[in-house]
C-alpha cells in the first residue's frame with residue numbers, strides 16, 4: 001500500500017493543538033521538518049500539504065495561517081532525501097506558466113520528488129486576486145482541464161538530457177531538444193517554452209483532490225494519485241470502482257492511478273484508552289467556531305440554524321462534494337448540527353479509526369483488500385504524538401504483514417508509487 005503524511009502543523013483534529021505534549025504551528029518549521037523526516041524513516045511515499053487562499057479571524061487554528069506550500073516544499077527538499085513532496089496548487093487562482101515553473105523547479109532541486117495536488121478551490125479567492133468573480137463549480141473544472149493541459153505541455157518543453165556543455169565547440173545545450181507549446185485556448189494563451197529542464201522523474205506527479213462527478217472526470221484524465229474523503233467502506237468501494245472504470249475508459253491503465261483516502265487514526269494501548277483520547281480531543285473543540293467551520297465545509301451560510309436543531313437540507317447537485325458527504329453522514333447517524341460540527345472538528349468527514357495499533361492496521365488492510373483504497377493519506381490528530389503512534393506502532397505491523405515497504409526501492413516519487421518516469 002502507499003502512504004502519505006498529510007501535514008497540517010496544528011494537527012488535523014480541531015482541538016489537537018491543545019493536547020498535552022502537542023506541538024503546533026505553521027511557523028514551526030522545525031516541527032514540519034522533523035515530522036517529514038519521521039515519515040521518511042518509515043518509508044512513506046510522500047508528505048502532503050493542502051492549501052487555502054483566504055483566511056479570517058474565525059478560521060480554526062489548523063487553517064488560520066498557511067505559508068505557501070510550494071515554498072515549504074523547497075525548504076523540505078533540503079531537509080529530506082527520499083520522501084515525495086506534494087503541494088496543493090489551485091487551477092482557479094494561479095497562472096499555468098508560473099505554477100508549472102515553480103513545480104518543475106522544486107522537482108529539479110529535490111531530485112525528482114515533487115507532486116502537484118490539483119484543486120479548483122471551493123472558497124471564493126477573488127477577494128485576494130485581481131479578478132471579479134469566483135467561477136461556478138462546473139466552470140472551475142472546465143478551466144482546470146485546460147490549465148493541466150498547459151502545465152503538462154510546458155513540462156515537456158525540453159527532452160531529457162539537453163545539456164551538451166562542449167566547451168571546445170562552445171555548445172552549451174542541444175536546442176533541438178527544445179519545443180515551443182504555442183497554446184491558445186478558451187482560458188489561457190501561453191507560448192512557452194518553459195525555462196526549466198526535466199527532473200530525474202521527468203515531471204512532477206499529478207495528484208488530484210475533488211470528488212464530485214466533474215472532479216472524478218478530471219482525476220481520471222490526468223491524475224496519478226487521487227486524494228479523497230471517505231468515511232464508509234461501501235461508499236469508498238463505489239468511489240474506487242467508479243474512478244478505476246473512468247480511468248480505463250480514458251484509455252489509461254487502472255493501476256496507473258492510486259486512490260488514497262484520508263485516514264485519522266486515534267491509537268491507544270487498549271480500545272478504552274483510544275476512546276478516552278478521542279473524548280479528550282473532543283473536549284478541546286471550540287464550539288464558538290461551529291457556524292463558521294460548518295459554513296466553510298458545507299459551502300453554505302448556516303449561521304441562522306440553531307446548533308441543537310437538525311442539519312439543513314441543502315441541494316447537492318452541482319455542489320462541492322464535501323457537502324454531499326457530510327449530509328450523508330448526518331443523515332446516516334441522525335446528527336444535529338452540533339453533532340455534525342463535532343464530526344467535522346474530528347476529521348472533516350474523513351474516516352477516523354479509534355482503537356489499538358492492531359485495529360488500525362486491520363482496518364487499513366481491510367480497505368485495501370476490499371478495493372476501497374490503494375493506500376492512505378494519514379491525518380494525525382495532533383503532532384508529534386499522533387504521528388509517533390503510527391510510525392512506531394502501525395507501520396511495523398503493516399511491514400510484518402508484507403503490506404508496506406521496509407526500505408525505499410528508488411529515489412523519486414514516481415519510484416515510490418510504482419509509476420514510470422514521465423518522458
Ligand SMILES: Cc1cc2nc3c(=O)[nH]c(=O)nc-3n(C[C@H](O)[C@H](O)[C@H](O)COP(=O)(O)O)c2cc1C
Pocket residue numbers: 049050051052088090118119120121122123209210211212213214215216227228229262319320321322
Ligand atoms: C480530499 C480533498 C481535499 C481537498 N483539499 C483541498 C485543499 O487543500 N485546498 C483547496 O483549495 N481545495 C481542496 N479540495 C477541494 C478542491 O478545491 C476541489 O477542486 C473543489 O472543492 C471542488 O471539489 P469537488 O469536486 O469535491 O466538489 C479538496 C477536496 C477533497 C475531496
